[in-house]
Amino acid sequence: EKENFVITPRATDYSQWYQDVIQAAQMVDQSPVKGCMVIRPWGMAVWDELKDELNRRIKETGTQNAYFPLFIPMSFLSKEAEHVEGFAKECAVVTHHRLCADPSGKGLMADPEAKLEEPLIVRPTSETIIWDMFRKWISSYRDLPLKVNQWANVVRWELRTRPFLRSAEFLWQEGHTAHASKEEADGCAREMLDVYAEVAEGILAIPVVKGTKSPSERFAGADETYTIEALMQNGWALQSGTSHFLGQNFAKAFDVKFQNADQSAELVWATSWGVSTRLLGALVMTHSDDAGLVLPPQVSPVQVVIIPVGRGKKENDEKKVTAALKSQGIRYKVDDSRDNMKPGPKFYEWERRGVPLRVEVGPRDVDANKVRGEDDGRGDLPFDQTNFAQDIKKQLQDIQTGLLDAARKRLEENTKTVASYDELKTKLENGETGFFLVPWKDDAVNEETIKTETKATIRCFPFAHNGPGAVNGKKCFYSGKDATHMALFARAF
Incomplete structure (x- = not known):
């Protein structure tokens, strides 16, 4: 809404960053x-x-x-x-089915004569x-x-x-x-x-x-x-x-x-x-990042936004570009209705809203067989109706794959093992986060103690680490007794 709204950086305050990103988007x-x-x-x-x-x-x-x-x-x-x-x-809980005027003259109240025989729960x-x-x-x-x-x-x-x-x-x-x-x-x-x-x-x-x-x-x-x-x-x-x-x-x-x-x-x-x-x-x-929302193309309502720049025969150019995108089933939007807004702020707004690709089309770009793409690392894109759309489609696939690969790498790097409960406690006290994979003897009382002392909970017993013989000979990292599961501990939202 407000162009000058500043998103709090993740490193400063993660919780505020999250609120800012969804507001800015x-x-x-x-x-x-x-x-x-x-x-x-x-x-x-x-x-x-x-x-x-x-x-x-x-x-x-x-x-x-x-x-x-x-x-x-x-x-x-x-x-x-x-x-x-x-x-x-x-x-x-719903207890009454009607309101009436409050006899004191202060607004409304539940009508005492409209009490339900049995209260209803909102599911x-x-x-x-x-x-x-x-x-x-x-x-x-x-x-x-x-x-x-x-x-x-x-x-x-x-x-x-x-x-x-x-x-x-x-x-x-x-x-x-x-x-x-x-x-x-x-x-x-x-x-x-x-x-x-x-x-x-x-x-x-x-x-x-x-x-x-x-x-x-x-x-x-x-x-x-x-x-x-x-x-x-x-x-x-x-x-x-x-x-x-x-x-x-x-x-x-x-x-x-x-x-x-x-x-x-x-x-x-x-x-x-x-x-x-x-x-x-x-x-x-x-x-998402400090610039705003980042949406994987598969879930983005608009995969490509087209921003016309300059004056001239732009309607015809837009039609050629959109026809090409339509032919490949790409979800697009032409941002041409806000004449009071320059292309720069438009790009900035669509970036905050997480649209994967932003393309500008100038009056002579289509004739010159090129359009300008932002944040795809290659500047001008060759334009011919068939290949242009296929090129965009490939870029969208690359963005999707890149986001998953980056998230997978982060998951792998932040899945750790610890030798003892003391080590886990120290790491968490020092602000270390991530998944901690440990041998565990199932015990609700011990689980509650760990939660109270560290705010970490058992997220799950991962299928991948709990096959036959997974805990043979292993001792629980907390109690020292024979382990029943491999458990994943973490702090959680």
Whole structure:
């Protein structure tokens, strides 16, 4: 908005830098409701690119989209004990269905005569209401597997918020499935984790570590939680997507049974899985720099911005350039409506908004078979309608690959091993960050102690380091007892 708005450098204040980048890119704005965010059109456009890609892949797994109510009867939440305990502190509750004038004359109040028979919860997640429906929809093994997904908003009453990363209301997709066997359900939960990892790496250019959450970090009501963990530029971790194997916990709580081929009744097996607008926070913190937002071309709403310069037969030139880009399916925008603005400030603004390529077209450029490209390292680009667009396409692919390679290198360089807990503690006290891979004997009390003393948590037990025999002969770096897992510790958002 304001050209002279200065982005705080990362090295000075990482947290402020993050806020400045998303503000300068016009992704979000402050909301009149504390703890909530307004997602502006540019932020929504990035989410839409991600959403479209993910939606397609979710459907490819045989999952169908549906929609369930925003309000959940309080009694539903009480049915699965662990689940209610996990969410109780974050629930927003609706108790009345009408307002009336306050007798004191000071505005409005909840009408005492409009009290609901049963309070309603604004959904923090939809397992309970979906399982109430599954009971109606499932009777035989022929009804399985049942796989539904919804794109929705959820509310978790957070006190300390940060746009995209943590807010009282956020957007997400949540998948819920029911299966005839444990193996099939667990396989579905793992398949969805793979889908998330592929989208993170292939579309957002964010490398992730796949693994299992420790029992104390599991989703409330799950038997296993699988996660993708990303490492941000400041060396802190960000949980970027989770997939849960729910066992038969919700089937028991909501009495969801199916008749198997032998005509006997069995409880179904379940999964749930989701990613949210938090992925946009991961995107910002993985690639952006002190000049502003950096978007990988795959997820950028505009991949090339064309800025006309000078006067002359520019409309014809623009048409030739845009026709070439259109032929290759490249998303472009011509910034020709703001005559009061010089090309320089336009370039600067589109750079802050993360557009991968910025091209200027002058009155004689097309005739001279060249246009000028910015930040592609080569100045003038040869222009002929076919090769120009292919050249742009190749540059976009190179930018995408370059961002992923840089992030992968950072992840590798910042994944470390430590010999002892004292060494970990010292490193963290000295401001060192990153992933710390250590042998670990699973123990919730010790895990909590480490969290209290260092603010580091177990991000996951990485699949890649927990194969058969991975901990043979290894001792826990904290307790000295025989290790049960290789664990990844880090400070996290």
